[in-house]
Amino acid sequence: VSSHERVFLYDRHEKKVIHAEFIQGVDHDFAKMADDMWVTYLATAKAAAVPAGKAFENPQHAHWRWAKLVEIAGQMLSYPTFGIAVAGVPQGLMMLKTDGAFSRFPGQERLPIVEVAFLATAPWNLQSVVATPRFAGVGTILLRAAVETSFDLGFKGRVGLLALRQAETFYERHDMTCFGVDSKKPMKYYEMTTNVAEAFVREESA
Amino acid sequence: VVKKPMTLNLTDAEMQALESLSAEKQMTKTAVLRQALRLYQLINSRLVIGEKIVFEDVTGKEKKELIVL
Numbered sequence: 001v002s003s004h005e006r007v008f009l010y011d012r013h014e015k016k017v018i019h020a021e022f023i024q025g026v027d028h029d030f031a032k033m034a035d036d037m038w039v040t041y042l043a044t045a046k047a048a049a050v051p052a053g054k055a056f057e058n059p060q061h062a063h064w065r066w067a068k069l070v071e072i073a074g075q076m077l078s079y080p081t082f083g084i085a086v087a088g089v090p091q092g093l094m095m096l097k098t099d100g101a102f103s104r105f106p107g108q109e110r111l112p113i114v115e116v117a118f119l120a121t122a123p124w125n126l127q128s129v130v131a132t133p134r135f136a137g138v139g140t141i142l143l144r145a146a147v148e149t150s151f152d153l154g155f156k157g158r159v160g161l162l163a164l165r166q167a168e169t170f171y172e173r174h175d176m177t178c179f180g181v182d183s184k185k186p187m188k189y190y191e192m193t194t195n196v197a198e199a200f201v202r203e204e205s206a
Numbered sequence: 207v208v209k210k211p212m213t214l215n216l217t218d219a220e221m222q223a224l225e226s227l228s229a230e231k232q233m234t235k236t237a238v239l240r241q242a243l244r245l246y247q248l249i250n251s252r253l254v255i256g257e258k259i260v261f262e263d264v265t266g267k268e269k270k271e272l273i274v275l
Contacts, residue, residue: 078244
């Protein structure tokens with residue numbers, strides 16, 4: 001079951017706010033379109049950058065295959081998926097894990113959190129890929145969806161995740177607390193408290 | 207997302223268990239039951255393809271299979 005609603009992004013090329021579609025419950029075709037378009041775009045960007053002597057760094061999430069992830073998530077309530085599209089073109093995708101993860105704040109270890117398992121924006125929206133990324137706000141809307149899911153499930157806005165290095169500053173900008181490098185994976189763990197989550201939702205609603 | 211209401215009749219023991227989990231997890235009783243449904247769906251999906259649910263102790267040495275009806 002999927003639902004669609006309207007959200008707003010800032011188009012840096014046209015210098016104006018535009019309507020985008022927020023999708024809850026991503027289907028296989030949309031995920032496959034994201035895979036195909038993003039891989040092709042990155043290959044083209046790399047092919048142009050290297051001969052010109054420009055530095056090119058692939059996004060660390062470039063190897064994720066969303067069609068496969070969406071297939072694995074299937075209709076499982078514990079793995080909700082979200083997407084953002086502009087004129088049908090995928091701009092960002094996220095998969096959450098809503099069960100089996102707990103807070104790492106002292107004294108809250110038995111309280112459940114929503115875990116952001118995968119979150120990626122289209123390569124043309126990334127500063128590391130293009131000098132002037134196209135749409136601003138994709139990651140923030142997806143993170144807000146994770147926070148709202150946490151509130152909806154009764155987890156009081158608590159959200160945690162292991163961050164890709166390239167995304168660490170994004171999560172720090174949203175006042176998520178860094179717990180340092182995870183004991184099992186070589187990635188930093190970030191968590192959002194209830195207070196920060198409430199402020200985040202208030203700010204984004206204003 | 208539209209939510210549909212439903213009425214639930216529980217025994218005293220079931221209600222006590224629900225209230226205990228609700229207090230421990232600092233969640234409403236509705237939130238606990240919704241989580242229970244998600245977990246049951248997840249576990250059932252693994253069992254129907256022939257997988258087993260196993261609990262492991264903190265040392266990782268002892269494993270016990272969870273029987274789900």
